[in-house]
Structure formats: C-alpha cells, structure tokens
Amino acid sequence: xxxxxxxxxxxxxxxxxxxxxxxxxxxxxxxxxxxxxxxxxxxxxxxxxxxxxxxxxxxxxxxxxxxxxxxxxxxxxxxxxxxxxxxxxxxxxxxxxxxxxxxxxxxxxxxxxxxxxxxxxxxxxxxxxxxxxxxxxxxxxxxxxxxxxxxxxxxxxxxxxxxxxxxxxxxxxxxxxxxxxxxxxxxxxxxxxxxxxxxxxxxxxxxxxxxxxxxxxxxxxxxxxxxxxxxxxxxxxxxxxxxxxxxxxxxxxxxxxxxxxxxxxxxxxxxxxxxxxxxxxxxxxxxxxxxxxxxxxxxxxxxxxxxxxxxxxxxxxxxxxxxxxxxxxxxxxxxxxxxxxxxxxxxxxxxxxxxxxxxxxxxxxxxxxxxxxxxxxxxxxxxxxxxxxxxxxxxxxxxxxxxxxxxxxxxxxxxxxxxx
Numbered sequence: 001x002x003x004x005x006x007x008x009x010x011x012x013x014x015x016x017x018x019x020x021x022x023x024x025x026x027x028x029x030x031x032x033x034x035x036x037x038x039x040x041x042x043x044x045x046x047x048x049x050x051x052x053x054x055x056x057x058x059x060x061x062x063x064x065x066x067x068x069x070x071x072x073x074x075x076x077x078x079x080x081x082x083x084x085x086x087x088x089x090x091x092x093x094x095x096x097x098x099x100x101x102x103x104x105x106x107x108x109x110x111x112x113x114x115x116x117x118x119x120x121x122x123x124x125x126x127x128x129x130x131x132x133x134x135x136x137x138x139x140x141x142x143x144x145x146x147x148x149x150x151x152x153x154x155x156x157x158x159x160x161x162x163x164x165x166x167x168x169x170x171x172x173x174x175x176x177x178x179x180x181x182x183x184x185x186x187x188x189x190x191x192x193x194x195x196x197x198x199x200x201x202x203x204x205x206x207x208x209x210x211x212x213x214x215x216x217x218x219x220x221x222x223x224x225x226x227x228x229x230x231x232x233x234x235x236x237x238x239x240x241x242x243x244x245x246x247x248x249x250x251x252x253x254x255x256x257x258x259x260x261x262x263x264x265x266x267x268x269x270x271x272x273x274x275x276x277x278x279x280x281x282x283x284x285x286x287x288x289x290x291x292x293x294x295x296x297x298x299x300x301x302x303x304x305x306x307x308x309x310x311x312x313x314x315x316x317x318x319x320x321x322x323x324x325x326x327x328x329x330x331x332x333x334x335x336x337x338x339x340x341x342x343x344x345x346x347x348x349x350x351x352x353x354x355x356x357x358x359x360x361x362x363x364x365x366x367x368x369x370x371x372x373x374x375x376x377x378x379x380x381x382x383x384x385x386x387x388x389x390x391x392x393x394x395x396x397x398x399x400x401x402x403x404x405x406x407x408x409x410x411x412x413x414x415x416x417x418x419x420x
C-alpha cells in the first residue's frame with residue numbers, strides 16, 4: 001500500500017507544468033473530450049487559446065508577492081533577533097540585508113525582464129531558497145531557538161499553500177531546506193544538542209509533509225477546475241460555430257452558395273428603404289436559364305445542378321462588394337445593385353448574358369447555356385420592393401420571348417420643343 005501511494009506521489013510530481021511549454025501543432029492538440037482529471041496543465045493549455053499566458057501571469061504575480069513579502073519580512077525579523085539573541089542581532093541584520101540584495105534582483109527580473117515571464121517559477125524558487133539558506137545558517141547560531149525553527153518552516157508552508165507552480169517546486173524547496181540544514185549543522189558541530197536537533201527534525205519533517213500534500217491537493221483541484229473551464233469554453237466554441245453555421249444556412253442556398261430568398265427579401269427591403277431615405281437609386285437584375293427543363297432532361301439533375309452552380313459562380317464573380325446575388329428558386333437568380341441605375345444594370349446584364357454562353361460544364365456542348373435577363377431600377381420615393389420586382393419580372397418576361405436576351409425599360413423620348 002505504501003509503495004502504491006509513493007508511486008502515485010511520484011506520478012503527480014512528474015506531471016506536466018503549471019506553466020506549459022509551446023503548445024503542440026493543430027494535429028496534436030487533444031480534443032477536450034480526451035482530457036481527464038489526470039491531464040497535465042500542458043495538455044489543458046493546448047486546447048484553450050490564451051490559457052498558457054494566463055497561467056504564466058498567475059505564477060508571476062504569485063512570485064512577485066512571495067518576493068516582496070520575503071524582502072520586507074527578512075529584515076523585519078531583526079525584531080525577533082533582538083528578543084531571542086540580542087548578542088547576535090547586529091550580525092544577523094547585516095546577513096539579512098545582504099540576503100535582500102539577490103532577492104531584489106530576482107523580483108526585478110520577475111517584474112521587468114522577459115525571463116520573469118518565461119520562468120517565473122524558477123525565480124520564485126530562488127527567493128525561497130535564499131530565505132532557507134539564510135535561516136539554516138542561523139539555526140546553529142541560536143542553538144535551535146523555536147523562533148528560527150518556526151521561521152524555517154514558513155517558506156515551506158508558503159510554497160505548498162501559495163506557490164503557483166507544479167508540486168515538484170515545493171519538493172525542491174523542501175530538499176533545499178534539508179540540504180542547507182545538514183550543511184549548516186556540519187559546518188558548526190556541537191552548536192545543536194541532541195534535543196535541539198530532534199526538535200529541528202520534527203519541525204522540518206512536519207512542514208515538509210504538510211506542504212507537499214497541500215500542494216498536491218491544490219494542484220489536483222486546480223487541474224479539475226481548469227478541466228471544467230476547458231470543457232465549458234470548448235462547448236461554447238462549438239455552440240458558437242454551430243450557431244454561425246445555422247445563421248449562414250438560414251440565409252444561404254445550399255446548392256449554389258448564393259443568398260436564398262429569405263436573405264434576398266431582407267436585403268431588397270433594406271436597399272429600397274435606404275434609397276427612399278437618401279433619394280438614391282437601386283437596381284435589380286432577374287434572370288432565368290433558358291430551356292432549363294431541357295437541360296435537366298438531357299444531362300439529368302446533376303448536370304442541371306452543375307449548370308446552376310457555374311452560372312451562380314459567374315454572377316458572384318462579376319458584382320461589386322455590397323451587391324447581393326441570390327437564388328430565388330429553381331433556375332431563377334437575381335442581382336441586387338444598391339446605388340446603381342438602369343445603365344449599370346443593363347451593362348451588367350449584357351455582360352452576364354455574353355459570358356454565360358461561354359460556360360461549358362462537363363458533358364455540355366458549347367453555347368448550350370443561355371440566359372434571359374430582366375432589368376429594372378427605381379429612385380427615391382419610387383423605390384419599393386414589390387413594384388421594383390414587378391417591373392424587373394416584366395422585363396424578364398419580355399426577354400424570354402426571344403430568349404438569350406436582356407429586357408430593359410425603353411428610355412423615355414425627349415420632349416419635342418414647341419415652336420415659338
């Protein structure tokens with residue numbers, strides 16, 4: 001049982017960083033459904049953009065907090081020196097001030113240097129290591145005074161309960177503390193009696209066990225919290241994608257990719273309302289594929305669908321940004337031209353008619369696809385959807401009499417001047 005527990009402990013310590021490295025490629029990013037409570041934070045951060053930076057920033061803030069507390073608390077502990085070991089207070093104060101110098105450098109790196117953003121957990125460990133080395137040197141000088149034993153455990157507790165990093169950093173702090181204490185005892189033999197040495201061992205062992213277990217527990221809870229967040233964010237992303245696709249499908253013709261009738265009606269109504277408001281012009285081109293039933297009979301519905309797709313691509317490639325191309329139903333297509341009068345609408349219709357005759361889908365003969373087009377435009381107060389569509393439909397009906405033609409309203413004759 002002890003062996004199994006020890007193995008679980010080692011597995012937890014070896015698990016990925018709280019501060020993950022570079023995320024894997026897109027093909028290597030795990031799906032959130034493959035993540036579990038045992039997943040490392042490297043795996044969690046790989047599927048949520050920005051999570052790695054957030055975790056690094058958390059560790060950096062925690063490191064700055066630990067660093068400033070240590071910088072202030074280490075010299076302030078001289079009050080304890082004057083009470084517990086007044087004869088050593090001056091020496092200890094100089095040692096404390098000297099220890100503040102590397103801690104100030106580390107905090108400056110955390111605050112301003114790129115290293116502080118890349119490896120904040122290493123710099124935070126350096127601060128705690130300086131504190132532990134200093135107190136380990138003082139313990140033999142004070143013959144294991146309880147105040148210094150307590151101070152020796154504070155950094156360990158702080159690492160286990162506050163440090164934002166992987167659990168192995170708390171283990172590193174514990175290992176550094178034990179190593180520093182052993183070296184200090186060897187350097188000053190006889191300073192610690194057996195009773196004092198036992199007290200040091202009990203204090204340090206208790207702190208080490210509690211800190212490591214606390215850090216492991218925090219790490220596990222943090223992983224679970226982030227896993228829940230990852231799953232929630234990924235589901236929100238999926239929902240957003242589905243809603244976008246649904247919105248697009250509700251306004252898009254599935255065969256041609258053009259706008260459908262619903263979007264056409266909305267766009268036409270909006271364009272006409274703007275034309276009335278600004279006294280502007282709006283044009284419409286309606287078109288049919290000539291003899292479309294015969295095309296379906298000769299080439300089957302797949303052939304007819306391909307013919308529609310190629311005509312739709314032709315229309316979409318010949319309009320401006322802001323124009324709307326739609327499939328109104330069957331082989332009937334339309335182009336909405338906000339801001340364009342009858343001249344541009346006729347010019348576009350003639351170009352579409354000529355270029356459509358050059359389309360040759362697979363299995364078709366040259367010239368087999370032809371268009372009949374009807375053109376209409378309205379200005380200002382005359383721009384109403386029903387009237388505009390009715391006039392365009394009337395011109396389309398005229399064009400279909402001869403087919404492969406453009407129907408457009410005849411220009412009004414200029415008034416004849418009266419003789420004087």
